[in-house]
Amino acid sequence: MAVAKFSVARLALTDFRSYGHLRLETDARPVVLTGANGAGKTNLLEALSFLVPGRGLRNARLGEVARREAGEPEDDSGRAWAVAAGVRGPQGVVDLGTGRDAAGLAAGGRERRVVRIDGETVRSQAELALHFAAVWLTPRMDRLFSEGGSARRRFVDRLVFGFDAAHAGRVAAYEQALRERARLLREAASGRRTDGAWLNALEDTMATRGVAVAAARKDMAARLAAFCAESPGPFPAAGIGLAGAVEGWLDDGPALAAEDRFRAALAAGRAADADSGTTGVGPHRSDLVVHDVATGVAAGQCSTGQQKALLIAIVLASARMQALERGSVPLLLLDEVAAHLDQRRRQALFEELLGLGAQVWMTGTETEVFRPLAGEAQFFRVADAQVAPAS
Structure with missing residues (x-):
């Protein structure tokens, strides 16, 4: 090809x-x-x-x-x-x-x-x-494996964009519904009357879009793992995966069942989420998990130089995968x-x-x-x- x-x-x-x-x-x-x-x-x-x-x-x-x-x-x-x-x-x-x-x-x-x-x-x-x-590496990303999970989620999403253009829209729709639900819960906690039907609709959007986002990330990590295992020359082989509640539900059964579990979890968590000001479950809580295959050491515990090498290896593997699967680099x-x-x-x-x-x-x-x-x-x-x- x-x-x-x-x-x-x-x-x-x-x-x-x-x-x-x-x-x-x-x-x-x-x-x-x-x-x-x-x-x-x-x-x-x-x-x-x-x-x-x-x-x-x-x-x-x-x-x-x-x-x-x-x-x-x-x-x-x-x-x-x-x-x-x-x-x-x-x-x-x-x-x-x-x-x-x-x-x-x-x-x-x-x-x-x-x-x-x-x-x-x-x-x-x-x-x-x-x-x-496009995919990029910057000096700021040297801390990708040692800081919070939001940067790692964005990194995975950029890799998914190269294979699935619709993923960007799903992420945006999920994040918008996430923000709007948090606003409604804050209003309810302050005693203001809220629209229950609208809250249900937002949680439905979060369930459908969120499961689709998690599934796309999970699929990307699974496919990319095989290419990472063939890392060229002196770059380390990286073991990668996605960890999170929604990803676990997808392991347990079909996407529709995961959506139902997500809706139920959101409904059950309204009071706690209103108190904390956050949403306790969803793909916004998921994380990219990486380790050095040769040593078994988690990327966050590796030296700075080895973390950079692992990151380069993942980016190169994603480019090889895109060339093979999509015919484009x-x-x-x-x-x-x-x-x-x-x-x-x-x-x-x-x-x-x-x-x-x-x-x-x-x-x-x-x-x-x-x-x-x-x-x-x-x-x-x-x-x-x-x-x-x-x-």
Whole structure:
């Protein structure tokens, strides 16, 4: 089967982070961005990460990524920003655009992200997953296995987006119902009258969408585990799985039975959830569980270097899986990853990326680190939010 790959043909930024205006054209080869810390390299990767559903690689709010002049307050809520790109994929070149709707916000509306595909405004950012796939690694993710589970859930969801575009919509619907149910329970606890029928409807949405979200994550982890077991070269084999109440119900029986159990648990937990201000059960409580197959040690107990190696191995495995199962390779965004690997693992990483044929965008402060990619990649120098081909 011929394997296509997602790549960026052109990228245009307007008032995004440190960039007032930028236009960059690239071919389908890997992209290496070098420059001093603070030059704007990570901002380019973050812009690309907004071409898939979600809040980008920094998990930022819409207002946080708008460009600000020196001295402007950080709570400036009126500034717009835009990211536009021509992306190559199995469907040919597609024009994707997204940004902040500052006009609607100024008119008194709620903060909204606008998404356009081939010039047409679409209803939901979830539709981006129909046309583009990207996975990233950043220095902040070095703590993925030692901090709270929310970042791990987002990581799994990004992997699922590459196979199931509808997953983004299910996650959004579940989270919206989760927030609305919590609001109703707070009102009920304060003595205000609430709509019981609406509460039932919200819990039904949470049950149906939540079980679907959990099933998709669980299926992804099960399929990916086989690819992780074949980790290349010096990268460790990672054992992975999903742990949570809903996942356990799916182990015990069919999805419809899990939905019934979820509805019953939500109804029974209303008083406790109202008191705690949280929802005690659901896929928002699930977690990605990872261990080093060779040693059996949980990822959270491994050294920082071994945790990074496990994370790289999982990302590479997901790209191989997508190439085999979908016939396409996602865009890979690797921020300051290569510099912190020893020479053996760095060489293995480069070889794996070239073997995949992926367009990978990599950042670093020193060009020397990427010397093995000379002739295989396109090199750019970033300085003061300006990007130019490296000499």
